[in-house]
Amino acid sequence: MEETTPRKKRILSGIQPTGTFTLGNYIGAVRNWAKLQDEFECLYMVADLHALTVRQNPADLRRNTRDAAAMLLAAGIDPKQSLLFVQSHVPAHTQLNWILCCNAQFGELSRMTQFKDKSAKHPDNVNGGLFTYPCLMAADILIYNADLVPVGQDQTQHLELTRNVAQRFNSAYSDTFVLPEGYTTKEGAKVMSLQEPTKKMSKSDTNVNGFILMSDDADTIMRKFKRAVTDSEGIVRYDPAAKPGVSNLMSIYQVFTGKDVAAIEREFDGCGYGDFKVAVAQSVIDALAPIQQEFNRIVADKAYVDSVLAAGAEGANRIAGRTMQKVYRKVGLMQL
Ligand code: AMP
Ligand code: TRP
Numbered sequence: 001m002e003e004t005t006p007r008k009k010r011i012l013s014g015i016q017p018t019g020t021f022t023l024g025n026y027i028g029a030v031r032n033w034a035k036l037q038d039e040f041e042c043l044y045m046v047a048d049l050h051a052l053t054v055r056q057n058p059a060d061l062r063r064n065t066r067d068a069a070a071m072l073l074a075a076g077i078d079p080k081q082s083l084l085f086v087q088s089h090v091p092a093h094t095q096l097n098w099i100l101c102c103n104a105q106f107g108e109l110s111r112m113t114q115f116k117d118k119s120a121k122h123p124d125n126v127n128g129g130l131f132t133y134p135c136l137m138a139a140d141i142l143i144y145n146a147d148l149v150p151v152g153q154d155q156t157q158h159l160e161l162t163r164n165v166a167q168r169f170n171s172a173y174s175d176t177f178v179l180p181e182g183y184t185t186k187e188g189a190k191v192m193s194l195q196e197p198t199k200k201m202s203k204s205d206t207n208v209n210g211f212i213l214m215s216d217d218a219d220t221i222m223r224k225f226k227r228a229v230t231d232s233e234g235i236v237r238y239d240p241a242a243k244p245g246v247s248n249l250m251s252i253y254q255v256f257t258g259k260d261v262a263a264i265e266r267e268f269d270g271c272g273y274g275d276f277k278v279a280v281a282q283s284v285i286d287a288l289a290p291i292q293q294e295f296n297r298i299v300a301d302k303a304y305v306d307s308v309l310a311a312g313a314e315g316a317n318r319i320a321g322r323t324m325q326k327v328y329r330k331v332g333l334m335q336l
Contacts, residue, residue, distance in 0.1 A: 011040040011183070012146035014047040014087065014137070017061065017068035018054070023212035023284065024201035026075070027188035027255050028152030034076030036150060036183075042082035043144055043316060044072060049087045049094065049136060053129040054122060070305050071214060074294035085312030087140065092320035096139035097132070099327055103172070104135050104165050113157055121204070138162035142177045143320045150183040153190040154200060173330040188255045194228040197244035215292065218285045225249070225281035236268035236276050246273070249280045256283035 013033060015025060033044055046068045051061060065086055077084050087093055109115065109131055119126045129136075137158050141149055142165075149159055159182045166177040191201045195210035205211055209227050216224070230245040238261040240247040250264050259267070268276045298305060329335060 008039065008041045009147040010144060011036055011042045011148045011150060012045065012141050012144050012180075013043075013150050014045040014050070014140055015068065015072075016047045016051045017064040018051050018056075019064060019203050020213040020215045021068070021071055022191075022201055022203045023214065023252070024152065024191035025203075026214055026288075027191050027252065028154075028184075029150060030072065030075050031188075031255075032150050032183075032185055033072070034078075037076075037078055037081045040148065042077075043146070044077055044082060044084050045140060045316075046072070046086045047137075047140070050133060053127065053133055054118070055125060066302065066305055066309075067299060069309055070299040071291075071295055073298050073305070073308065074291050079308045079311065083312045083315045084308055085316045086309055089309065089313035090143075090316045090320050092143055092317070092324040093136065093139050095324055096143050096320075096327060097136040099331060100135040100138050100142070100165050100169070101132050103169050104132070104138075104161070108161060108164065109134060112161070114154070134158045134161045135165070138165050141180050142166055143323045144316075145178040145323065146180050147178060148183040149180050153184055156182055156184070176327065176330060188251055191252065192244060192248040194224055194245075194248075197229060197248045212284060214288060215295070216288075218289070221285050221288070222278070222281045225277045225284070228277060230273050230277075234272050236265055236271065236273070238265065246276075249277065253280045253283055256287045 013029065015021070015029060021030060033042065036042055046065050048061065048065050051064075069084060069086070072084060073079070112134055115131060115133065118130055138161065141159075141162055149155075151159070159180065163179045166179050170176055193199045193201050193205060193210035194212070195205070195207050201211045203211055203213070209224050212221055212224055228245060228249060230249070231243050233243065236246060236250065237243060238247050238250050250261060253259070253264055254261065268279075
């Protein structure tokens with residue numbers, strides 16, 4: 001993976017190791033990552049530094065970081081094709097973070113919805129890292145000159161900020177960074193909570209019935225879908241505004257069956273929600289089962305996971321180090 005001869009467009013994405021991934025993470029992000037590997041040069045990262053913006057139990061964070069990497073491998077990230085690494089293993093991310101912090105404005109950082117949401121959720125820990133979180137994310141992306149960033153819809157605001165900061169840096173110090181584009185698939189860009197379908201599915205939801213974890217067993221998945229909030233109309237019809245619950249279930253079903261909305265409406269015409277929910281749950285169970293099996297196999301082999309991450313860190317450090325040198329020189333830090 002040589003930066004000087006980029007044949008393919010480059011992709012970077014990251015995911016925080018804050019517990020097991022949800023179905024939202026899988027559908028909105030991870031599922032697409034594996035598919036992009038043939039067409040693009042891909043770098044995938046476990047964003048452990050970002051996780052520190054919320055108080056973490058150190059032992060859990062360590063375990064969750066390795067588990068996250070194992071889950072990405074299970075979901076089809078191929079270390080022969082792509083670089084898989086842990087954010088904190090590439091120190092240049094934090095170095096560039098500082099430079100970008102000095103090029104981001106208080107006002108624009110204050111407008112970030114995720115900052116506002118997380119501050120409201122953890123009023124006792126509105127720390128500086130939470131505020132400058134998007135600068136670190138921008139550093140993750142810009143340090144590799146990534147062209148595309150596959151993320152769920154909730155990250156588009158951060159990407160916009162990344163582009164703005166990159167552009168500002170480029171015009172102040174001459175062309176340095178590629179302006180990255182978001183890469184969001186139409187279906188499943190935002191998977192909603194099963195309990196409150198106007199809110200995104202999130203593992204920090206206090207109601208565990210609101211989310212499906214990638215590690216949930218078949219019975220749990222079935223039970224959670226059976227309890228999913230719908231409406232009283234009793235007709236399987238796609239209308240996100242009027243029928244957010246049913247529409248969310250339809251979107252999930254669409255992702256795993258490849259059927260379009262009209263076909264799903266026909267399939268469950270006159271059926272009521274019971275059969276529909278069972279079918280949706282089954283499609284999820286069938287999709288997750290092989291990944292769970294792979295995960296169990298891979299996570300048991302710690303040495304393998306660590307060797308993948310070591311190789312990933314080496315490759316990533318090589319690219320990131322070069323960008324960092326260039327940036328330090330451009331902003332006028334003295335070189336020896
Ligand atoms: P996070 O868990 O915040 O690190 O998110 C990792 C990735 O999953 C990001 O690309 C998010 O955009 C995506 N993601 C998280 N929750 C959802 C959701 N409910 N629907 C779709 N994508 C999501
Ligand atoms: N902020 C992202 C999230 O919470 C995770 C992330 C960190 C990321 N660095 C990134 C995503 C770089 C894409 C690119 O979902």
